[in-house]
Amino acid sequence: MGSGRLGASIGGRLLGIVALLGSLAVTAADARNPFFNDLGPAMLGGALLAFFLRDRVARILVVAATVLWGVSGFSPRGPVDAKVVVLGVDGATFDVIDRLGLPNFKALADEGTRATLTSMEPMFSPLLWTTIASGRPPAEHGVRGFHVASTDCDVARFWDIAEDRGHRVGLYKWLVDYPPREVAGFWVPSWLAPGPETWPAELSYVKELELSKRLRRKQVAARHGTVDLVWGLVGAGVRLTTLVRAVAWSVEERVLHPKPARANLVMQTMRGRIDRDVFIAQLHARDPDLATFTYYATDGLAHLYWDQPEIVEAAYWQADAILGDIRAQLSPDARLIVVSDHGFKAMDGTGLAGQFAPLTERLRARLTAEVAAADVTKVGHKLTVGLEDPAQQAPAVAWLAALRDASGEPFYKVEDLGGGTIGLTLADEQITVERLAGDTVGGEAVTGYVKLTDAYTGTHEARGIFYAVGAGVPAGATIAPRDLVDIAPTVLAALGIPASLEMLGSAAVFPEVTPRVADWDGVLLNLAWLGGEDGQNEEALKALGYIEE
Ligand SMILES: [Zn+2]
Numbered sequence: 351m352g353s354g355r356l357g358a359s360i361g362g363r364l365l366g367i368v369a370l371l372g373s374l375a376v377t378a379a380d381a382r383n384p385f386f387n388d389l390g391p392a393m394l395g396g397a398l399l400a401f402f403l404r405d406r407v408a409r410i411l412v413v414a415a416t417v418l419w420g421v422s423g424f425s426p427r428g429p430v431d432a433k434v435v436v437l438g439v440d441g442a443t444f445d446v447i448d449r450l451g452l453p454n455f456k457a458l459a460d461e462g463t464r465a466t467l468t469s470m471e472p473m474f475s476p477l478l479w480t481t482i483a484s485g486r487p488p489a490e491h492g493v494r495g496f497h498v499a500s501t502d503c504d505v506a507r508f509w510d511i512a513e514d515r516g517h518r519v520g521l522y523k524w525l526v527d528y529p530p531r532e533v534a535g536f537w538v539p540s541w542l543a544p545g546p547e548t549w550p551a552e553l554s555y556v557k558e559l560e561l562s563k564r565l566r567r568k569q570v571a572a573r574h575g576t577v578d579l580v581w582g583l584v585g586a587g588v589r590l591t592t593l594v595r596a597v598a599w600s601v602e603e604r605v606l607h608p609k610p611a612r613a614n615l616v617m618q619t620m621r622g623r624i625d626r627d628v629f630i631a632q633l634h635a636r637d638p639d640l641a642t643f644t645y646y647a648t649d650g651l652a653h654l655y656w657d658q659p660e661i662v663e664a665a666y667w668q669a670d671a672i673l674g675d676i677r678a679q680l681s682p683d684a685r686l687i688v689v690s691d692h693g694f695k696a697m698d699g700t701g702l703a704g705q706f707a708p709l710t711e712r713l714r715a716r717l718t719a720e721v722a723a724a725d726v727t728k729v730g731h732k733l734t735v736g737l738e739d740p741a742q743q744a745p746a747v748a749w750l751a752a753l754r755d756a757s758g759e760p761f762y763k764v765e766d767l768g769g770g771t772i773g774l775t776l777a778d779e780q781i782t783v784e785r786l787a788g789d790t791v792g793g794e795a796v797t798g799y800v801k802l803t804d805a806y807t808g809t810h811e812a813r814g815i816f817y818a819v820g821a822g823v824p825a826g827a828t829i830a831p832r833d834l835v836d837i838a839p840t841v842l843a844a845l846g847i848p849a850s851l852e853m854l855g856s857a858a859v860f861p862e863v864t865p866r867v868a869d870w871d872g873v874l875l876n877l878a879w880l881g882g883e884d885g886q887n888e889e890a891l892k893a894l895g896y897i898e899e
Pocket residue numbers: 441475649650653729810
């Protein structure tokens with residue numbers, strides 16, 4: 351044996367050992383999470399390598415690694431038992447879905463029914479998702495601003511009702527769902543959650559990852575090291591390709607120093623991957639009858655990058671892929687309902703006219719000091735005031751209408767939406783450097799109430815999306831526009847449960863179970879909530895532009 355040959359065989363054996371150790375690690379992860387190895391076809395690379403290796407020991411090592419890899423990559427799994435799945439796509443509009451010809455959305459339209467889902471003011475996602483889930487308006491469900499927890503929702507939402515009727519429920523990131531409850535399925539709260547609690551507790555790794563910056567800042571004792579965190583995420587359902595993507599991103603970040611838009615896109619789609627991985631693993635592991643999953647990058651990226659279509663489109667492609675993945679888990683009879691809380695459009699005004707943002711904090715502080723406690727949130731050029739006490743509506747409207755600029759004109763156009771919510775736009779939207787230097791609002795500098803910015807190029811609009819597919823749904827149909835309050839009766843009808851007389855809408859697509867019950871809110875009595883932190887994830891609200899940095 352020549353020295354070259356010897357070197358080659360040592361190299362080959364080292365390669366074989368590395369391959370075997372790698373395969374063993376992947377097999378161990380796959381034993382914990384049967385969806386982990388989603389790179390099964392990579393075993394072809396091992397087979398090819400084994401073919402070219404001349405050293406017998408090296409070849410045996412690589413063949414063993416290849417077989418292990420192939421076994422862990424093979425995960426036979428039939429459809430899950432879920433009867434009804436609700437997929438929320440925040441801010442999704444047919445304008446983009448149809449323009450891109452997204453294949454899984456197209457298949458939904460071909461095999462099921464679709465409609466425009468008309469949103470309502472104030473167009474602020476926590477309120478809208480609560481209206482969708484309860485079939486009741488903000489004045490009744492009580493979710494008016496963002497200082498809200500699940501315990502503040504005064505009415506039953508469709509999962510509360512389904513659970514009361516004996517169904518297993520799996521909830522994944524529906525807005526205003528923190529703190530969670532112990533349920534027969536699973537419950538992972540959305541971005542508004544200030545703490546990491548989930549049900550079951552082992553899913554909290556997902557939230558800890560999202561909250562890691564905040565947790566550190568709040569000096570909460572570092573709970574987990576990186577290895578523990580990754581192992582926990584794998585246990586929750588995160589797949590190999592997602593980890594590979596995360597490693598690739600950390601290299602890209604260090605070497606190429608990508609622009610913020612690229613970083614934002616990668617972070618949001620990474621979250622989408624993790625969420626999809628965990629949701630699908632839990633669909634199989636916890637077997638809910640009713641499950642929900644909500645995707646947010648279609649909203650978050652659209653606010654900032656509506657003028658950069660390739661970024662917004664990447665989010666829509668991911669939403670489409672997730673839709674395809676979820677559908678692939680369901681039996682043909684399962685009913686899938688897809689909704690958005692509102693649509694999306696370019697920010698009003700072109701060029702300079704669109705380049706301002708109303709500010710929230712000074713107005714909130716002044717309104718709270720002079721009239722009544724309130725939240726103020728910004729979506730595009732609009733502000734939404736949510737009063738803690740809806741009885742303060744009239745004085746708050748009067749006070750806001752009386753705020754004048756330096757020339758004595760009203761500063762805001764005030765829209766009384768009733769039930770503790772008020773919509774505000776600037777009466778004069780021509781914001782210039784000169785005006786910012788000299789104008790006032792109720793005697794204070796205007797700079798506390800509006801600023802120039804070109805950071806936001808997209809904003810909410812009323813035309814959202816609705817699709818349904820599954821047993822009993824007409825194929826290829828488009829029906830007349832529906833309202834947000836129709837969704838709760840629709841989901842209940844899909845489950846074979848009557849709606850309540852208090853719900854404003856009616857079921858689309860599925861026949862309603864009659865007669866309706868008088869009231870479902872009794873199911874909220876004696877619910878046991880898992881303890882959690884008070885407050886909201888203010889960092890997430892700031893990142894989304896709802897309140898100021
Ligand atoms: Zn939004």
